Amino acid sequence: MNNSRPVRQEVIIRHPDAYQIKVPLPFPLRWVNAYVLEGPTGWTIIDPGLRTQEAEQVWTSVFAELSLEPRRIERIVLTHHHPDHYGLAGWLQELADAPVLLSRLGLEQARLLWGAGTPLTERMLALFRLHGLPEDLEAPMREHMDGFVPAVSPQPEVTTMEEGEEIPLGSRMYRAIHTPGHAAGHLCFYQPETKAMFCGDHVLPQISPNVSYLPGGIDENPLASFLESLETISRYEVGMAYPGHREPFTRLTERAKELIGHHDERLAAMKALLSEPMTAYAVCRAMFGDRLSVHQLRFGLAETLAHLVWLQKAGQLSSVEHEGIIRYVKHDLD
Secondary structure, three states: OOOOHHHHHHHEEEOOOOEEEEEEOOOOOOEEEEEEEEOOOOEEEEOOOOOOHHHHHHHHHHHHHOOOOHHHEEEEEOOOOOHHHHOOHHHHHHHHOOOEEEEHHHHHHHHHHHOOOOHHHHHHHHHHHHOOOOHHHHHHHHHHHHOOOHHHOOOOOEEEEOOOOEEEEOOEEEEEEEOOOOOOOOEEEEEOOOOEEEEEOOOOOOOOOOOOOOOOOOOOOHHHHHHHHHHHHHOOOOOEEEEOOOOOEOOHHHHHHHHHHHHHHHHHHHHHHOOOOEOHHHHHHHHHOOOOOHHHHHHHHHHHHHHHHHHHHOOOEEEEEEOOEEEEEEOOOO
């Protein structure tokens, strides 16, 4: 039996602009898409995935299948800092002795999340506590957040990229487009001649990218940033979009508009719940249910906060703090 056959059939898919590599994930998304592009003097890898033993084994098989010597990897490019994209970058950098490219904002957040003392963990827990997270869920939430540290270690040495910069991906130059919202500092990469776009998690087919509010002034209105970025990206002429999750697709403009509509509906649904004061935690449970894992609750609560912040900044909600807990109520303007 040929043990490499599943890799050829299920993990490596050849597209006109790149090889799509399905790197496994230990949570419901199942895999993240990495992309491998061959250039005249070496290879570029985009978003190598979360560091797990299974993911390392997949990359070892990919190197063999593509006859790709790790030392011929010229650069490792990250659309954003989230662990399922960033996690293997340091491991791969050690193998390849190649630069890792990430936006400046992405690097700042990676250091807050996984640098010395993981400072964002305590800030996130304080934020969630302020918005109604029950005390008995704080320890599991802390364990969940700190549990990502091994999956992003070793930390890479990062070379920062800027919006508008021309980045070599394989044999062509791509323009870096700043598309914040899902992640501050998120970059998409566009090739105007081939009309290919590597869009990370900014626009996904079939599923909606998570948009989370984070403490610390990183982005005071991430949903507004996301909706504005969707409008921006929808104006590009894209023949093939290569996303971070699910399969490459051709309807980028239409999908961006669908995602705007999805968030309009979610804003209306959350506002409708607030006939009486509610915490963000209570709104999250009403929207997403009581059967969330800790992983799902973290992202569900942060996304709920992003929507409530948008509504408050739009003048449609007020918030009141009482005994260390914030509750929201809608304005009677309808």
